[in-house]
Each structure stands twice: as structure tokens, then as C-alpha cells.
Amino acid sequence: MSILIVGTLAFDTIETVWGKVERVLGGSATHSSIAANLFVPVKVAGIVGEDFGEEYFDFFRRHGIDTRGVARAKGKTFFWSGLYGENPNERETLATEVNVFADFNPVLPDDYIGSPYLFLANMSPSLQLRVLDMCKGTRFSILDTMNYWIESENDALWEALRRVDAVLLNDSEARQLCGTPNLMEAARKILSVHPKVVIIKKGEHGALMVGDNFQCAVPAFPVERVKDPTGAGDTFAGGFLGYVASQGAVDDRSLRGGMVMGTVLASFCVEDFGVKRLEDVNRSDIKFRIDVLHRLSVFEPVDPKLR
Amino acid sequence: MSILIVGTLAFDTIETVWGKVERVLGGSATHSSIAANLFVPVKVAGIVGEDFGEEYFDFFRRHGIDTRGVARAKGKTFFWSGLYGENPNERETLATEVNVFADFNPVLPDDYIGSPYLFLANMSPSLQLRVLDMCKGTRFSILDTMNYWIESENDALWEALRRVDAVLLNDSEARQLCGTPNLMEAARKILSVHPKVVIIKKGEHGALMVGDNFQCAVPAFPVERVKDPTGAGDTFAGGFLGYVASQGAVDDRSLRGGMVMGTVLASFCVEDFGVKRLEDVNRSDIKFRIDVLHRLSVFEPVDPKLR
Numbered sequence: 209m210s211i212l213i214v215g216t217l218a219f220d221t222i223e224t225v226w227g228k229v230e231r232v233l234g235g236s237a238t239h240s241s242i243a244a245n246l247f248v249p250v251k252v253a254g255i256v257g258e259d260f261g262e263e264y265f266d267f268f269r270r271h272g273i274d275t276r277g278v279a280r281a282k283g284k285t286f287f288w289s290g291l292y293g294e295n296p297n298e299r300e301t302l303a304t305e306v307n308v309f310a311d312f313n314p315v316l317p318d319d320y321i322g323s324p325y326l327f328l329a330n331m332s333p334s335l336q337l338r339v340l341d342m343c344k345g346t347r348f349s350i351l352d353t354m355n356y357w358i359e360s361e362n363d364a365l366w367e368a369l370r371r372v373d374a375v376l377l378n379d380s381e382a383r384q385l386c387g388t389p390n391l392m393e394a395a396r397k398i399l400s401v402h403p404k405v406v407i408i409k410k411g412e413h414g415a416l417m418v419g420d421n422f423q424c425a426v427p428a429f430p431v432e433r434v435k436d437p438t439g440a441g442d443t444f445a446g447g448f449l450g451y452v453a454s455q456g457a458v459d460d461r462s463l464r465g466g467m468v469m470g471t472v473l474a475s476f477c478v479e480d481f482g483v484k485r486l487e488d489v490n491r492s493d494i495k496f497r498i499d500v501l502h503r504l505s506v507f508e509p510v511d512p513k514l515r
Numbered sequence: 516m517s518i519l520i521v522g523t524l525a526f527d528t529i530e531t532v533w534g535k536v537e538r539v540l541g542g543s544a545t546h547s548s549i550a551a552n553l554f555v556p557v558k559v560a561g562i563v564g565e566d567f568g569e570e571y572f573d574f575f576r577r578h579g580i581d582t583r584g585v586a587r588a589k590g591k592t593f594f595w596s597g598l599y600g601e602n603p604n605e606r607e608t609l610a611t612e613v614n615v616f617a618d619f620n621p622v623l624p625d626d627y628i629g630s631p632y633l634f635l636a637n638m639s640p641s642l643q644l645r646v647l648d649m650c651k652g653t654r655f656s657i658l659d660t661m662n663y664w665i666e667s668e669n670d671a672l673w674e675a676l677r678r679v680d681a682v683l684l685n686d687s688e689a690r691q692l693c694g695t696p697n698l699m700e701a702a703r704k705i706l707s708v709h710p711k712v713v714i715i716k717k718g719e720h721g722a723l724m725v726g727d728n729f730q731c732a733v734p735a736f737p738v739e740r741v742k743d744p745t746g747a748g749d750t751f752a753g754g755f756l757g758y759v760a761s762q763g764a765v766d767d768r769s770l771r772g773g774m775v776m777g778t779v780l781a782s783f784c785v786e787d788f789g790v791k792r793l794e795d796v797n798r799s800d801i802k803f804r805i806d807v808l809h810r811l812s813v814f815e816p817v818d819p820k821l822r
Binding site for chain 1: 552553554555556579601602603604690695696697698699700703717719720721723729730731732733734737738739740741758761768771772774775776797798801802805806809810811812813814815816817818819820821822
């Protein structure tokens, strides 16, 4: 039950009120693969430059993540730099250098394209469509996107949405993509073109999952000290898909469990820079937070006695 | 187990994308009393002007709400006017005319001050302190406030916070009051000065309740067509306190139930202008939405099996 993740491997320079780190390993494929790999084997596809030394490949190997689909090219690796102020929900992007990723033309090993689970991390919809064309073995695919593609490749994005099983995006993206402030209406609009599941990430407000006949809302884990929110959304995606894949069936139970797992893993992600905290998370850490989240959400479905 | 509610009775002129209503009955005491009164007897204290005709008193009487504490004065009733755009989460206040409420000096009937439950709706903290001085029978008090008082009467507001059992405010108010973007940190700061419960209302993102040893997050009920959000917060407050009071004990179970009831009643409130929808809500309507909300929130506290 392996997962194929296609996305960026990047270097991030991040400054928050808690400090600054320079050129740490980041990118959507990095964060999501670390999370998903807790549950099932992960194969990563992406592209890196000459500055992506062997020590970074070793990092993935140490975790047992397959990087045979990661191409190396002349030039520099994708680079992102951001600044977070007092409010970790607001960030300023200081630099986005696409570098070698601009010429990314995925060539996937045979066993990659047979992976039953596929996460198309945030990248151009036309690239996502190309990957979908290649991946004949996919049984459950999830696509992430961002405002940039909603504006610049809207048609290709809707075409890609018509071909995936699930969509993951944040609340402002959902509103922008569907032209409505109402998140339920936005979810229904996406469901109407094909996907069976829409997951709307709301940061500190948790996440909402909507299908034709089910809905699920999970609050964010109440993290008291958010050190670096970078990668939280990708960690959520990886935790979600990794858990679902580990359950062997995509159904109400596994999808709800995936929402919880994504939420809990994202809460670890934000507690330190890069993938630092998530790298050494263990089963009892996760179990503890699942229990906290459960106590946070639980209530009895009382029958109200009116006067 | 009666509740005393002190707040505004007002006329509201509201325009949304769904239409416009002029001078409909509104105000914090109106919305919260209609909701609380579903569960326990409610006594309202406030002040109205000469334009507040007998038909409005009849409205409260018809619901069995005690209005002996509502003073009548020369002049006009509190008036508010607001405009909502495509996004119902954003509104523009066109007019706030305090009118007779500026001289509100509560004189409470003897049986009012013996009410075990007290809701101090949004008004000046010095007025809230005066009411707290009078109400000798209070066993559980909740205070609401707004950005205006956080800025103009900050000291009096903290003094009032030191004297109530619970505080209800929205997320932006909590951040402003406590000078932190982190809602958990904000809640802890308020808890540290005395209250046992802090409830942070997050509109479409639901509500969060924090105590020293418990937390509870309830998602908003997924309303697909929000016609008029005015009064949703006060309806939440009334539903919360009404349910808690009806349970005869302030404990984890009743507080969680109150969060759910407040959430569900607020979801009815926003579906029509003013108190129109809430006025004819019945037990099976409420029960249905509680069940939906329960299915929305429920998940099994799985023990993750890591690779």
C-alpha cells in the first residue's frame, strides 16, 4: 500500500519570533513524505539541484523513503524564504526561487506508477495532469493547489480537479477557486465536477472534510507555542493519506481517522523549525494528542428538553 | 433556575445580499433571551425609548419572558444599522445610536437579583460592575464584551473579568484584550485573573471553551445559506447559559452541552433576519441539528500503528 508523492524538495530560510534558520530542508514532498512514511512506504518524485548534497538523500534513506524518482539537474534547488510576525497565521514571502523545478519533467520508475495512493502536492495543474496520465495504478489520488494556480492556470486546474478523487486546499483558496465566501458551497462546487472528498484546511481553526453524504470537522490541536508553521499543510496531507493508506480502505472510518492524524501530525510540525520535531515523533506522542483531540471534540448528542 | 439577562433591546436595520429589513426587534438581550428561554425562565433588564411600543412587550410576554426590569425612558430606543456583503463574516456598521441606553441605570426587582444565573451582555464594564454589585443571588455569571470597551475602559473591564465566572468573547476580541495572537494563551491569561471558563466564539469556525483542566471545541453547524448573522453571538450565549441552567449543575457535561446548544441555536438565528427563525424553532429541529453536529465531530480515538 505504498504512496507516491510528487512535489517540491526545497531549501527554506525561515524567520519567526522564535528565531531564524537558513536553508533548512523543506518543500511539500519533504514534509508530506516524512508524515506519510510513519504509516506506509513512501516513494518521492521531484527534482533537486547541485546544491542538494548526498546528506539530504541520506536523510530520506534513513527514514526508508524511496527517492529514486528524485531527479538531479544542473542549477539550484527550489528555494523559499518567509517571515512570520507575532501572529503565526500571517506570513510574508520574502523569496520564491523555483530554480530547477521550473524544468521538472517527471520520469517515474515503473514501480512508482503502480502506487495505489497518490499525493499531487502544490505545483502547476498542467504538471499534475501529466503525472495523472502516467500513474496507471492509482486508486486514490489527492491534489493540493494554491492561489497562484487558481489565478494563472484556472482551466487546467479545473481539468485536474475532474480527474482526482480528493482535493485538499485552504479556506481562502477554496473561496477564491469557487467564487463564494461559504465553505460548504465551495466544497459542493468542487464535488460537483468529480472528486468524492474535499478537505478544507483552516489553520488554527482545524479542518473540514466534505463529501456528498458526509461531513467531518476536526479542530486544530491547541498548540500553545507555534514556532514555525511552515509545512503544516503538507504534513497534514501526508498524515492524512498515510493513515488512510494504512487502513487498506477509503471509507468513512479511515477518512475521519486520516483527518485526526493529519491534524495531530501538523501540530508537531509547527512546534519547531522545518521537519525537526516531526522527525522524532513516536507512537505514544501521537496517541497522547489523539486522546487530547478526542476529549476536546467529544460531546453527548443530548435530546433537548424545552420548556 | 431562572436567568437574569442584562443588555440591549434595540431596533436594527440590516441589509444583506438576501434583502433588507428596517427597524426590526434586536439587541443582545432580545437575541439571548429568546434562546435561553427555550430552556429556563428568563428575566430581562434593559431600557427602551418611547418608540418601543406595547407590541414589543407583548412579543416578550408571548414567550413568557419577564420584562419587569426593562425601563422606559423619554427618547429613542438603541438603534443599530449594518450592511453585510457577499461574505457574511464581514460587516460594515452604518450607525450605532445608543439613545436612551446612554442613561441606563438598572433598577432591578427583588426577584431579579436572586437569579442564580446572570448574563451580562455586551455593555460598558462599569455598568457590568454595577449589576454585579446588585446581584447577590448569582451563582454563575457570564460576561460578554467588545473591542470598543477593550480600548476605552480597559481597567474597568479587567476589574469586571475578576468578578465573573465565565467570559464570552470572539477571537479578535480575545487577541486584542490579551495582546497575543494565540487563542490558548489569551484564554489562559483571562483564566489567571479569576474566571473558571473562557469561551471564544469564532463565527463560521465554531467555538472554543477553555478552563484550567478542560478544553472543548465545537465546529459551527454547516449552514449553507447565511441570511443575516446579526445576533448569532448573543443567541449562542443565551442557548449556552439556558442549557447549562436547565441542567442544574455547572460541570464538564453541562458546559459541553451548552457549547453544542449555543452552536445549534446560533445556526438557526443566521438563517433569517432578526429573531424570526429562532422564534418558531422546536425540539425536533434542535435535536436534528445536534445529531448532525455530533456526526460532524465524532471520531474514534485510534491507537496509531506506526511502521
